[in-house]
Amino acid sequence: MNLEDINVFLQIAAAGSLTSAARLLHRPKATVSHQLRRLEEEIGAPLFIRSANRLVLSDAGAExxxxxxxxxxxxxxxxxxxxxxxxxxxxxxxxxxxGEFASNLIAPLILHFARHNPELRLELSVVRSDLLLSSRENYDCLLYLGDPPMPQVSEMTGRLLGRFRFGLYCSPGYLTRRPAPATPADLREHELLAHQNAENITLWELRNGDEEYSLHPHTRLLSNDYWVIKLSAIHDHGICFMPKFFAQHEVEQGLLCRVLPEWSSRQIPLHVLFSSHRLRNTQISDLINSLTQNFSDLQTYLYTATAKTDYFR
Incomplete structure (x- = not known):
């Protein structure tokens, strides 16, 4: 019995279709279909039946x-x-x-770990949060931004790597055209640059001590890519809500400035998740230690082509 065929079977069972399983496994659909047929031939029974455009487990598959x-x-x-x-x-x-901030948050940490483990082959896949959880068994560990949903990950062990906050930013040029907001309520009178995750627009949840203010940004510019949002803010298109570490370099260069600096988001956590039975895996523990030790250095990491210095320890 081929272990890869078993992995394909488990992914189809989790995803509910050959197409979704193939996308999550990064393989052609024909290959996934062939591997499933090979496993079914070895077992001698169909493992799935089609129901309402989904593949559901047959009695043999459930067993x-x-x-x-x-x-x-x-x-x-x-x-x-x-x-x-x-x-x-x-x-x-x-x-x-x-996917959020993979190039700015995840990649620098993983590349530092790779540099110190040259004989280890790393495969980093960046996918949407919902797809990541449905394909979690394909990975040795997951790097999950935010609080992991329960009970989907109840069988996994989680470690907190670090936290960061969002702030409000715009360009100095934008403020030459519009007066800076004095209160969060004033944001409704401004041009806002919003982030969309899957089908939902990210809610702006602001805090200043014990005060709280939430805003569903009404915007004419919407993107699921924070790089697009940041570039739009730099070019005077409006006010954005993004992580402080992500905007710090542009603030230092005078391209962006803080808006309502006393207001920011709650702390957003980054977790590493892995199956509890993998606790003996020293590579996972080494990765966790590396990510945790270097998380704070993201504040000084440069993301330009000429920034070749290793800022991490």
Whole structure:
């Protein structure tokens, strides 16, 4: 029995379709279909039936599901035990990450870890939060921005890596055309640059001590990419709400300035999640230690092509 075929079966069971499973596995749909057929031929029974445009487990598939999970967990435990005595990390480590700030938050931390583990092959996949959780078993660990939803991750171990806050920013040029807001309520009279995650516009939740203010930004410029939002703010298109570490370099260069600086978001956490049975995996613990130790240095990391200095310890 092929372990990769079992992995395909588990992903289809989680995703509910061949198309979704193929996208999450980064494989052609035909390959995923072939692997499923091969497993079904070996078992001697269909593992899925089609219902309302979804693939649902057949009786045989439901019976096999727990065993398939057990087979994969046993292989992972064996691999973790075999690698425990190695002096240097080797093999392949698969890391899944949510899409927000992957290039600015996740990538610098992972690249630092890769530099100090040259014999370890790293595969970093960046996907939407909902898709990441549905494909979590494809990865050795997940880097999840925000509070992980329960009970989807109840079987996983979570470690907090660090926290950061959002602030309000615009360009000096924008403030030559419009007076700076004096209160959060004044934001409703300004041109706002908003972020959209999947189908929802990100709510601006502001705090100043014990005071709180929430705003559903009404905007004529909406993007699911914070780089687009930041570039729009730099070019005088309005006020944006983004992480302080993400805007710090532009503030220092005079391209952006803080708006209502006493108001900011709550602290946003970044967690690493991994299956509880992987606790013996020293590579995961080394990654967690590296990410935690270097998280605060993101405040000084430059994201330009000429910034080749290793700012991390």
């Amino acid at each position: 096999f599901l727990d065993h398939a999970h057990g087979i994969r967990r046993a292989c992972e435990r064996g691999l973790d035990s075999a690698r425990a005595g190695l002096e240097k990390a080797q093999g392949t480590m698969r890391i899944g990450s949510t």
